[in-house]
Amino acid sequence: MKGADLINTVLPEEVLLDILSRVESKPDLDSCALVCRKWNRIDRSTRRTVKIAAYGAADQLLARVIGRFTGLTSVIIDELVPLSSYFPPGLATPSKHRRNTLSGSRRRNRNSPGSSSSSVEENGTEQHSLSDAGLSFLGVGCKRLEHLSLTWCPSLTSLGLVSIAENCRALKSLDLQGCYIGDVGLIAIGQNCKLLQELNLKFCEGISDKGLTDLARNSNSLTSLAISSCPRITDMSLQAVASHCHHLAALTLELDSIKDESVISIAKSCRSLKSLKLQCVNVGDLALQVVGSFCASLEVLALYSFQGFTDGSLYAISKGCKNLRQLVLTDCNLLTDRSLEYIARGCTKLEYIEINGCQNIESTGLESIGRFCSGLLKLSLVYCSMLLKSAFIEVGSGCSLLQSLHLFDCPKFDDDAMCQIAVGCRNLRQVHLRRCYEIGDKGMISVGKNCKYLTDLALQFCESVSDESLFAIAEGCSLQHLSVSGCHKITNNGLAAIARSSPDLISLDISVLENIGDIAMAELAEGCPKLKEISLSQCTKVTDVGLTHLVKGCMGLETCSMVYCPLITASGLATVVSSCSKIKKVLIEEWKVSERTRRRAGSVLTSLCSEL
Template sequence: ATRVAIDGIEFVRLVYKTRRVSIVYVAPDGSYLRSTGDVGAYLEKAGITRPQSELDGTFVFDPEVPNENDTTSTKDDSRSASDTPVKETRAKRRNLSLSEGSQGGSEKTAKTGEGNLPMGTTSRSSRESSAPANRTPAVEPDQGGATALGKRRNREIAESRAAAFARGQGFKDDEGRDTESRRSARGGRRERREEVQNNDQEGEAAAPETTNRESWPGPWSTASELYERRSAVAEALKTANNQTEKLVSWTPKANRCSKVVEAGCPSLQDMCIDVVATHIEACLEFGLGSILPEMKAKICELLGKKRKLSPEILPIFTDKETSILALPDCSKIGEGDLEKAFERCQGSELEVLNLVYCGRALSDRLLEKVCKNSLNLHTLILGGCYRLSDAGISSAVKALPRLRVLELSDCLNISICALRSISSLADTLESLSLKNSSQLDAEAFLQLGALKNLKRLNLSGCRGLSDTIVELIADSCGETLTELDLSFLPDSGFSAEPVSCKMTDASLSYLGRKCRKLTRLVLRNVETISDEGVKELCQGCPHLLELDFSRCKCIGDEGVQAIASRCCSLTRLTLNSAGSTILDEDSQVTTYSITDASLLALHQHSTKTLEYLDMSWCRGITDEGLGNLVDEAHNLRELYLRGCAQITDIFLNGHSNPQVKVWGREMKDSRLKPRPKGWRCE
């Protein structure tokens, strides 16, 4: 930094380096002059006229040419290092900011700062007041003004987007942001300078407008407001409940907690199986002896869970007398080890093959080989075998004409060709599972029309289902079908196209008319069915024992009443997260579609048969409704109330059924003692 004077006006010459070396002259009012044209225009405003040749000789903007007209030099400067123009300017700015913070007034700060400024420099306030109206605003060499503007603009954009997202409006780009993006793209430096000047001139007057621009106060303010209104809302709810006539009148029983239900102890058989699986290495020399095939299968399944099923242990469970080969979750066994095991046990004795989630071990070639050499196989459980394709399934079905049970859950490589080959088992196949086969479309499911003797069918998670497919299933195997799972797999939000359920009340109507022997029906996540469809289903299927309507939002009291009154043998009912919730914003009163009316209907018709009830997240039920039902349902063993925060100790400690176990509510006076370590309730 050096100084150049002309007619008593002193300019500070700055040499700085960014991508290249640049030179700029700083005028007394703080303007940055980047060429001799800027210098000439500045002198004309000051009433000084100089020829262009003199300006070219005095003001040197070429970094390679030395400036001989400098009145001061950095090499010959006799001042201390702390008195150089750059450091003087920095010290002045620090003093100015400190004085502004301590005195709190911009005018007073400006006057105080001017007295401490070095020669040739002035404070920002005085520069703004004395500068011409059309002068070029001061911009630092590193574009500090533009940087500050960009940070302020980005902060405003973030606040605006966050507020819109919190209000449920998603991310919306405002017009100013688009303008700023275009401005940055074309490098509009002059426009940014003008905006900096306008913001500096407006000062604090623009602050209230920016503050009040967003109508949403923010998450913390909203939470505080809700907390303050909590007591008022509670009073409104209490008033509404008092005005509403109670459907059930129930009185809690006294001394309910005097009897404590002990947690169930595992059976002797389960304890023996666990001991054998824990010390399986001790059986390598002598084997397991002549134990039942079912016990061998249970030990092998437990070894798979414990990740102890290795190639060294595999020979214990594979011999010529093996009739049930169960190797679930055998992740440590490779294809070669599994092939050797098949060679030891394949033959006329092998009847059941369970290789669920065996992973890389099972291929199309290996499945074809074992099926050709084991013609008496009647059960194939191959869920999660991701290497299987249409060729392997077709070869297995062709080799096993008497196959009765086939499970292909989570086999994502099969297509319509596999289902076309499965349709050839129309006379023998009784159970089929295609769970989570989301790749299959409606055309593939048309092949199921040939299966006339199906008793159990699992199509949960198959997004190709529709009313047409359900009608086809009901027409083909409705007379024999007893168990059906048509649960829908909701859209995860990452699909290229939105996925919606295509089953409606018409599907329930078809099932009610054609599937008279149906005893178990699962319809999780099917939000397109309503009470009308449930009524038609129960009218035609009076022998239903198990029903699952989890997360069916259109099911209400009328549907549950139809289930209770027409399904007289009902043993298990699941209504987890079923029903809808409507909030009145004016009165802050919530209306639920599943209430005590459903529990009252179950009390009137199902108390003698009901064994399992799941009312989790049904916020419309009360202590009185549950107590009235549980006291009379003597066969009820399990009651799930997860998410039912409205249920209190009045019910938990007041009902008179000592056999029922309530899950989902952790209470201080819980009747259930913790289970022994290492055991859990299945």
């Protein structure tokens, strides 16, 4: 009955609580919290996760969040998060602390653990980062905390982390990426947080062997460890990890200081290792051969910039790691086709393979993948100039389950190969091609006819592709993401066909298209109301009138790039920022920003200097 509150009067509070706990979408949960005071109170007591920015009045904001939401178990604090994002209902963004530049533009003293939490931007205004005081608020107020992420919070020291360790003893996951935390804080975590399972120490330059060794001795439950760019970490502390953390399942190491011995110790001690990602210039064949012998459960192997191992390493992996599902090889110049042949024959459960810049890998290895790895779901090949058409045809014939194809700078990939893949891999959902100059309309027409599940298409600088390709795609597929940057033959007609067939389009990149104009903007406005991201850079025929059409239909726009568009003026920019209430980022030349627009939306503007 109109005007009656039947839900709150009829449903018991425990039932309503159970209903709200099943709402998974954060925007929907925020909306529920604003319905009435009762729902807001329930939300405050049941909210478990919050994500906030680490700059501005971070300490005060964190104190308000803790005071309002008493049941938090997961807190994500990230300096790179916009202040306007992830705010719980009722906590307004303090506009005077918003920033116009990226965090990297600040001048900080990151080398001093006792440095002030304030920093100075290039324009002289004072900014504040999350400090130890804020972290102490969190420790005292959220004693049931299980997951804590502190990403790029440069003002934090061991003092704040000690408070977390002493108060949050149920902590299971800790991400300290980019924080200058010292050994004292890490030791405290090891002594107090006995349930710790996941630890990220990437770019934690203050950590040394002492801190990691002591933590390893006390953290027998550790299952995931990531260490990157920590110059004071050596083989000694990693061998301590091997001695005490026998349940380790995921390890990421990006360290120049370690040698074979560390990886060998971990491989022999941590038999349940499932994920191993290495970028270590001093690690070679011997270490990977031991991994192949002892880590039978390995499912993910990623090797970056390796110059010290050969085909023999992957031969050992293929013999011992039969459950391997993901393989990433980047800049491994000593590997040849034999490596992929070994993997294809020995690891037939392979689902994802990425090869980037391995110049000695030619066609035979990829042909073997096509023959023996019928369960392949994703294939990514970058800077593989030696691959011939025959390799792709073999993939098309044998990998019928393939869902994602990424080919960047593969000059031998042509229309015939694309047709073979389209016919054989009808489950394709994502196709990304960049600078594949032999791809034209024939191949893309075949994709449109055969790959009905395709939702994500990128054809960057594939200069032979024209409107005919988009007509075929529009007829057979409904896209959510499209990038045709640099495809000069595409006009308003092709883009209009996509707009009419893809009502769920979310992101669009049509930069460097000289034949796209206002007609296309009007078509997008009418056909793509869900559009959130658009790049119009160097679209020389798009005008302010086109932007007016666009924002009338795409009011949910969040990101817009429109540099080097000579017919877009300050008036067009003002139209975008005033019409799109959810806009978060606009890229445009600085001289087109009026003072009024800067006052109104300075926090979302990213400008290029007029000299560029």
